Amino acid sequence: VSLAALWRACGVEPSVVVGHSQGEIAAAVVAGGLSLEDGARVVALRSKAIRAIAGRGGMVSLAQPLADVEELLTAWAGRIDVAAVNGPGSVVVAGDADALDELMAHCEGHDVRARRIPVDYASHTRHVEAIEAELAEVLAPVVPRLGVVPFFSTTEAELIDTAGLDGGYWYRNLRQRVRFADAVQG
Structure with a gap:
């Protein structure tokens, strides 16, 4: 402003x-x-x-196209959602903290660039x-x-x-x- x-x-x-x-x-x-x-x-x-919703969730930035992220998230349906589509290869997901831990481990094992965003809540989700x-x-x-x-x-x-x-x-x-x-x- x-x-x-x-x-x-x-x-x-x-x-x-x-x-x-x-x-x-x-x-x-x-x-x-x-x-x-x-x-x-x-x-x-x-x-x-x-x-009031802090401590239950989080957010992760993925360097992937939206379609790839949506396909990836089927393994965490109802626990992680797409929170923001920032560009053709930049998507932020958010959801349950434990599910995001699992997602981060999966990404490390499959050479998917992922970065945890330092928040403990899941904006832009059912939370x-x-x-x-x-x-x-x-x-x-x-x-x-x-x-x-x-x-x-x-x-x-x-x-x-x-x-x-x-x-x-x-x-x-x-x-x-x-x-x-x-x-x-x-």
Whole structure:
């Protein structure tokens, strides 16, 4: 948000904004779809709510195409999900901590480049459903508005009206797959 303000002070105006996962909150503020106060509210209260699911999960980055990752994950169905598709050969998965340990061991044994992301929760998976009610309550005061810069949602994988960026949207942003590759390819 600060960097965008600096660019604007220098006369550079964005033609479209996009963010990745929590970065969509900053993009929404830059687009004019959220006030700075509401953007800070979403960041702070979502981060606080995530503590309830901490310790049960994790995330792993795989240098593989999505189709290969989806095929690989059949062995851990219901325990690991695709959390983010960042590019043609960059996918993040998330899920149960023990299942991710098994996945890491499998990747080491099969020469698949994998890196554990240093978090102990599983964003963009069913784990987030445990905090849906809390997020609905604490994010209810968020008042989205029509932005001045087009906003490409990596939750919906399309340009969307920022007037719809209410608390429900920010829950879906945390629960659903990040479709960043769709944003940069589209």
